[in-house]
Amino acid sequence: METRNNPNPSSGDDAEIVSRRIQRLSLHLNPIPCPLPDADRQIGMAACARAKLEVDTGKLSGYMRGPHRDVQEKVFEYFESRPELQTPLEISKNDHRELCWRQLVGLVREAGIKPFRYVADDPAKYFAILEAVGSVDMSLGIKMGVQYSLWGGSVINLGTQKHKDKYFDGIDNLYYPGCFAMTELHHGSNVQALQTAATFDPITDEFIINTPNDGAIKWWIGNAAVHGKFATVFARLMLPTHDSKAVSDMGVHAFIVPIRHLETHETLPGIEIHDCGQKVGLNGVDNGALRFNSVRIPRDNLLNRFGDVSRDGKYSSSLPTVNKRFAATLGELVGGRVGLAYSSVAVLKLAGTIAIRYSLLRQQFGPPRKPEVSILDYQSHQHKLMPMLASTYAFHFATSYLVEKYAEMKRTHDEQLVGDVHALSAGLKAYVTSYTARSLNVCRESCGGHGYAAVNRFGTLRNDHDIFQTFEGDNTVLLQQVAGDLLKRYQEKFQGGPLTVTWNYLRESMNSYLSQPNPVTARWESEDHLRDPKFQLDAFRYRTSRLLQSVAVRLRKHTKTLGGFGAWNRCLNHLLTLAESHIETVILAKFIEAVQNCPDPSARSALKLVCDLYALNRIWNDIGTYRNVDYVAPNKAKAIHKLAEYLSFQVRNIARELVDAFDLPDNVTKAPIAMQSEAYSQYTNYVGF
């Protein structure tokens, strides 16, 4: 209250201010006493007596850092050296679009960072660039993704050598800015029902691209409203039948359609382009709508890797059915999802760092006649932020694994890996982006009023990231793909089919996890047992296996009366829970592996602590499920809860080191409330005192 009434706190005695600051800083540098009341100390008592973990941030950071830090630093250095390319807080939609384009051109042509070559050859490097670029401005990350991953990726992944030869350099250097035109006004998730038509004209050897009705207008297309010169258009391939009186629908294929003149930038004849207008976020990206009125393109513009048309109008494909061709086409586009999952973790790191650094500094209330305490010392605040920090670490390792598997899949084209990466990218993209979207609200709220100042970034992060939940596949739809995949593998298990690495726990599941829970282990509640990775992983796997088995039984039962579609819908929530449970199981398994593989003992101890918090917090959140089947006895449930709270407190004591290990450079300090010291003076400077 005193400070509140004092209009100029800096006018006090300097020595007193310095001593108060030192006192405050010492509060978050030193661990505070164990918060557990005496009666609760059976759990964690030994650990409670332990001093704060010593964490070597450099070593931890070195372990977390991918192999492509150099190129990320180049990105940061470039934008730091070009202040005129930094996005100001207040900017109109049109100016933001132009700035975003100049940022991308600067990155590619001036800084010489050319992401396109890595899309196919070194995806991990491509995603590292994407992460760095996205933290400069998320619109720039998405603009880059549209150009290289969507437009460029469709050309190199769905086309053949002739397309690479013709388009690679133009895409690479940004002389051929392009779009990925899949979504239509009436069809977003249901891509197989797209209506845009590409009819082959055997006389002129061309395809005629047509929008048959308003519902088929291509909508939300990135790069279309202003900058795009080409579009990969997804359309139904129509071939005249032998008597030329009718056409056969060969299903959805991809075609390169020029939309603006290369030199004049005029919209080409037969094409109508409209602007999708101001959006909730990502206004640096120019989303537009496209209509085609009998636009003619050469036959060569069909991206013909999975299906081709000969000069005389004959269709050929190495894949026997429309469904198989469609699956192969979409399968080549999973890179976008991998990128979104990976970038979403970067957003979570950024928001968590800002919120945690601020919460360490901010003080409100305290014991009578004692200094006020840091808000992160409140149990409720730890409960909001520490499990989130643990999840961020967990997601970091899971998405790094995904990137690794994706790169391996691109290298080997191994069929099993293709299926694995498809389901894993769908699941992680859905799970991580939904989690980050929820967490951005928590971070804003945990910084109180200052979290609401635009300069502190939560507003932009939240608005820009929100759509990650929808594009590149709506999360609810993607989770259903994961559930579908699990059911398929469950059936294969009974037929003795192979199970790939990510799924092989299902093989054991039927034998051990689904037997009745062991009444003896259900009562074990020692700290050692609860922190044993075997107990934690078993608990996750048990839950997934039960969900899988029970939903399979329910589906079988309902299919008899409701048919396949109706039965699926009747069990939909169950299926979504199953998919999330499976993804959490994969995430935990990868986290445990990362802890075990960490070579530095101090970094390993810190990771182990964080991993235990992740696991026990998740088990506690689902404790009803475990109690219902007596997987854990009542006292064990209580012990899990207490230990999770205690671990949260332990993680709080090393929270600063844990966020420092994310190694986020100046882009974090752009938020004045996240400054590590002298936060308030930075903040007051910002508002002009």
Ligand SMILES: Cc1cc2nc3c(=O)[nH]c(=O)nc-3n(C[C@H](O)[C@H](O)[C@H](O)COP(=O)(O)OP(=O)(O)OC[C@H]3O[C@@H](n4cnc5c(N)ncnc54)[C@H](O)[C@@H]3O)c2cc1C
């Ligand atoms: C900013 C932005 C940029 C975009 N960029 C591009 C681009 O460059 N190129 C492009 O082609 N597209 C782009 N899109 C489109 C985007 O990919 C689609 O919006 C997305 O695929 C979802 O489709 P939809 O909007 O039609 O939603 P719908 O499919 O209509 O979904 C609406 C709601 O219904 C639910 N739902 C739908 N089906 C089911 C189901 N089977 N079970 C349960 N629930 C269901 C969903 O969960 C969702 O909540 C962009 C969109 C935006 C907003």
